[in-house]
Amino acid sequence: MTRIPVQQFPKCEIVGFTITFSIKTKIDVYSIYCPDGNESILNLLHYLSKRRNHCIIGGDFNGHSPRWSNSHLSNKIGREISSFLTNSDNLTLLTPKNFPTRIDPVTRKKSTLDLTIMSSQLAHSTSIKLGPHLGSDHLPIIFKLQTKEKIIKQKIQPKWKYKEKEWPKWNESITRKLSEKKFIESENPQEAFNIFHESVLESSKETFILNTEVRCSKNINKPWWNEECSKKIAEYRRAWKKYTKWPTPENRTEYNRAMALKKKTIREAEKKRLG
Incomplete structure (x- = not known):
């Protein structure tokens, strides 16, 4: 994942990064915040549409349009986005109509302020849904992109899980296997090596566990997190x-x-950990 140096536009905040799926496939992802729905963002939309890679654009645009919601009257950003998408050949709106991305904490009124726009070639194989409430008045948006490309992953070296009490069993096993395969009688160095190598692996597989599972803690960057935080x-x-x-x-x-x-529990846990 590589950060994209993006041009900044008045009245908007934008960050971007590129995800590499393979040598030939890259997707640019942008996050945008437009605090005022009556400001123009046409220059921003045209700028993003000219990117060479496929792109996914997610943002709190504060735009209203009957194209994605019936709860508010149209405003400037809403009209601009709707018109832009109508005339665009390579970008489309993934957000379904009346997709309540924000619920007013006081009035409980629902609105669609957060939109997901992406390359048309990606949209047909992408699903979208609302995520769980995480504390903001905006709900997270989860989309799943189905791609035939394999994501580049770092290879992890498998590790054996040894148990001290199992070593006698392993010794008996390898002694038996070396004897059965006539290791001592072998005069060919390569053949002797192959016999020894196979015997070690076979005995290890019979006795120990080869751990190939990689586990990542959700709170790996939060060592202060405890059960009370999860409970609250x-x-x-x-x-x-x-x-x-x-x-x-x-x-x-x-x-x-x-x-x-x-908030109090998390704040106290963090403060206690940091001393």
């Missing part, structure tokens, strides 16, 4: 779901309390 996150999400389903004053109070406790 779970309580917070339950309160959010309850309030979303039944937006009563009592449930809102419970939600606010859970959010405050979550």
Whole structure:
């Protein structure tokens, strides 16, 4: 993944990076924030459409258009994006209509402010859905791209998991195998090496476990994370779901309390770890 040096535009924030799937396949990904829906972003849209690689554009555009939502009247950014996509041959809107990416925490009104735009060649094999509530009034967007290209991955060297009590068993096994294959009687160096190598591997497979699994902790960059943090996150999400389903004053109070406790617990855990 390589960061893209992108041109900056007034009234917008934009960052980008390139994902390499193979030597021939690269996808540029952009994240955009436009705080004012009445500002023009035509120059930005034309700039992105001229990129050589396939691209995925995700952003909080604060744009309204009947093309993706019936909840608000159109504004300038909404009209510009809608018109641009209508006339574009290589970019299309992946966001389905009335896709509620934001829920107002006070009024509970839903709106589609976050859009996903991508190359037409990618859109037909891409699915999209809303993710779980993570604390923001905007919901995360998850899209899955089906590609025939293999993503370049780093090869991990397999490792044996040894147990001290199993070594006698391993010694017996390799002694037996070397004897059965007449290792001592072999006069050819290459043949002797092959016999020894095969015997070691066979005995090891019979006795020990070859670990090829690679595990990555979700909190690998947060050594201060503990069970209490996870507990408060779970309580917070339950309160959010309850309030979303039944937006009563009592449930809102419970939600606010859970959010405050979550923040306090995480802050204290981090502070305690860092001393």
